[in-house]
Amino acid sequence: MSAKNRKLNLKDKYQYLTRDMAWEPTYQDKKDIFPEEDFEGIKIKDWSKWEDPFRLTMDSYWKYQAEKEKKLYAIFDAFAQNNGHQNISDARYVNALKLFLSGVSPLEYAAFQGYAKVGRQFSGAGARVACQMQAIDELRHSQTQQHAMSHYNKHFNGLHDPAHMHDRVWFLSVPKSFFDDARSAGPFEFLTAISFSFEYVLTNLLFVPFMSGAAYNGDMATVTFGFSAQSDEARHMTLGLEVIKFILEQHEDNVPIIQKWIDKWFWRGFRLLSLVGMMMDYMLPNKVMSWAEAWETYYEKSGGALFKDLERYGIRPPKYQDVANAAKNHISHQAWATFYQYSKATNFHTWMPDESEMKWLAEKYPDSFDKYYRPRFEYWDRKQKEGERFYNDTLPQLCQVCQIPAIFTEHESPSVLSLRQVEYNEERYHFCSDGCADIFNDEPEKYIQAWLPVHQIYQGNCDGSNVSEVVSNYYNINLGKDNLDYDGSPDQKRWQEIKNNGSK
Amino acid sequence: MAVEIRTLAIEPIRNTYGHTARRFGDKPATRYQEASFDIEAKINFHYKPLWDPQRTLNDNARTNIKMVDWYSVTDPRQYYYGSYVANRAKMQEVAESNFSFCDKNNVVENLNENLKNDLLRLLVPFRHMELAANMNNSKIAGDAVAATVAQMHIFTAMDRLGMGQYLSRIALMIDGATGQGLDKSKDYWMNDPLLQPLRKLAEDTLVIDDWFELSFVQNLLIDGFMYPFVYEVYDKIIQKDGGVCLSMLTEFMRDWHKETQRWVNAMCKTVYAENDENKILMESWTKLWIPVIKNTFLNLANEIGCVESLNEIESDLNCRLAKFGLIVSGESK
Ligand SMILES: [Fe+2]
Ligand SMILES: [Fe+2]
Ligand SMILES: [Zn+2]
DSSP, X not given: OXXXXXXXXXXXXXXXXXXGGOOOOSSSOHXXXXXXXXXXXXXXXXXXXXXXXXXXXXXXHHHHXXXXXXXXXXXXXXHHHTTGGGGSSOGGGHHHHHHHHHHTHHHHHHHHHHHHHHXXXXXXXXXXXXXXXXXXXXXXXXXXXXXXXXXXXHHSSSOSOHHHHHTTOGGGHXXXXXXXXXXXXXXXXXXXXXXXXXXXXXXXXXXXXXXXXXXXXXXXXXXXXHHHHHHHHHHHHHHHHHHHHHHHHHOTTHHHHHHHHHHHHHHHHHHHTHHHHHIIIIIOSSOOSXXXXXXXXXXXXXXXXXXXXXXXXXXXXXXTHHHHHHHTTTHHHHHHHHHHHTGGGSSSOBOOOOHHHHHHHHHHOTTTIIIIIHHHHHHHHHHHHTTOOOOOOSOOOBOTTTOOBSOOBOSSOTTSBOOEEEEETTEEEEESSHHHHHHHHHSHHHHTTOOOHHHHXXXXXXXXXXXXXXXXXXXXXXXXXXXXXXXXXXXXXXXHHHHHHHTO | OHHHHHHHHHSOSXXXXXXXXXXXXXXXXXXXXXXXXXXXXXXXXXXXXXXOTTSOTTOGGGSSOOOSOGGGOOOTTOOOHHHHHHHHHHHHHHHHHHHXXXXXXXXXXXXXHHHHHHIIIIITTHHHHHHHHHHHHHXXXXXXXXXXXXXXXXXXXXXXHHHHHHHHHHHHHHTTTSSHHHHHHHHHHHHOGGGHHHHHHHHHHTTOOOHHHHHIIIIIIIHHHHHHIIIIIHHHHHHHTTOGGGGGGGHHHHHHHHHHHHHHHHHHHHXXXXXXXXXXXXXXXXXXXXXXXXXXXXXXXXXHTOHHHHHHHHHHHHHHHXXXXXXXXXXXO
């Protein structure tokens, strides 16, 4: 760095306090110190062009974060002491937390691991430091979520073994394979996947719905956690944008690689979000907004502006964006219908929406709900009232890439299932969409390795030969206590006791 | 009757998570327990990493050390994120008041030019050692397969960055915040023959692949020499040379090393006690690295006239190792 005779400005000072501590090695070959920087084909000419996305020295980091943690844990303590769980809108709400704790919290830990790894892999020290700060932040999220849910776990079923379930349960392989995919990629793809596509483009559709869902449903613990994590997320988002701009500015050969990754991670993220969509539309007793509205606001509008901005680098909006936009009217219903049927193998309860909820859904989805979904839901509801609650005992066909059962429909014909097949090395693989098939075709050797829960059950690797055995032996889910219909569940009984008691 | 129902509904149905209960029983758990044990993915990984296709994600085999259960390594400080930042926030408050005391009283400005130059040559370059330690600990955090182990290393990685920043700030006090002092200091680091063994040592650690070996070498052996040497031995020499108050600016490092030894010792003790293969590996690393590290500091010790202190440091380190049973036979001179 070249020193001048005047005082350093903030930007230069921060560089002296971070990247200037690094040096060009001469005793070891730089390639041996950073062996993973080149294999993806991304060309970095000059790491010194990296713009620090935020300037936070460790002393201030400790100070700010400690203040935030202190406030957060004061709320957790008060929440537990006052049995704050009794103030939520309805016990059905807790099922959203079950999905969150077993589906999302383990991803926070995986993010910690991924960022710790790339926090070592890059030869640019500015980028390393920013990644390390995200690593420790993500550890924070994983731990504060354990603590936030700790009290709920004492009073509701299904929250009792999130990490164990994340490694095994069929639908949890959707989020797990998503993060495994990113973590097993190279460092630049990891950042494109998680920092850019996930944190920057899609975070408002994942994290925010859960947090506002908590706010609308009287869940103080989760709301407080969400607020507290917001300033961390703001840093993660600026990192996401800087990463993409930096790579694109470094070399024109990077553009097609980044475009391919944006296409892939947009699609993978969109598929993952169907779980969030169903949570918003079906699992929240007090609804925040519909999934379609969230998609319009946070993807179509904000994403549209973002990709307009990236046009100057030669980046276009993600492939199959139009398919995703059209699917916003369908995926949440399709997902809920699936979980309703397979409720014997989940760690949360499902139920049919009541009449007022059906009305809300019809209003929010004027072109799809009444036409495609209401009839089936009313039929199931009738059956249930007749004492024949529908449970599907077969095992579904999973998509080889996103690992969601084949439940989605064709782009322009919502009553036709979308199914694709690809033959590879004399083996036939199944997909939910062109998006997933494209991802497979680009890296078949990667995706043939997928640990597909249904295959694994058939192969006898999951401690049981039928669903109930697998669920209780392998998943550690208590059949009838943690799952099945909400109606008649122990959670519901306890909740009624609490409510009856309060009104006395 | 109503009272009875109330107790029934409010009574918890379980005391903690299943994974916590399997280790500690179904009783109210501490925050450290709920946040640290068995939260890392263990099985059913989907894809082999492109950067290491021989192994899976979270693979036990990224070190040659064998543990039946890596969660038997725990933190005697019981730090999870919240308690970690709370503690460091307190430590940085002290550091901040020390820095502002020195600032107000022109402590650094008033040092004689020789000492200022010595600091840029002999103290400040250790910021680069801190950065290497930061990188090494971040790698370990990414490779370790139990959250109890991984989190201690990411905390340490961030600590090392922070201490590198404190050292850098000493140079900024010397050069009037222009950056000239840091440039000069870095030039010593890159070119001064006196510092080259140190720089070589740092670069050599950056190519260690086995994460536990790396933690052992970095956090126990190198730090076991470096911290007493720089922040005790050299600190006294600085004081003699007129930098009486300068110790205030490195107080954080002394406190930190005292605290850090607790978890490093506990980790190495548990791993060493686990089986004979671990013992053999740790003994061979000790035999290999202690002479190298000691030699690395020899030039510097000569320059500042304290060669005999290296023997003391070495024997202190050997005492630490002996406490968990690791006795290195033979001379290492
Ligand atoms: Fe997070
Ligand atoms: Fe984040
Ligand atoms: Zn798919």
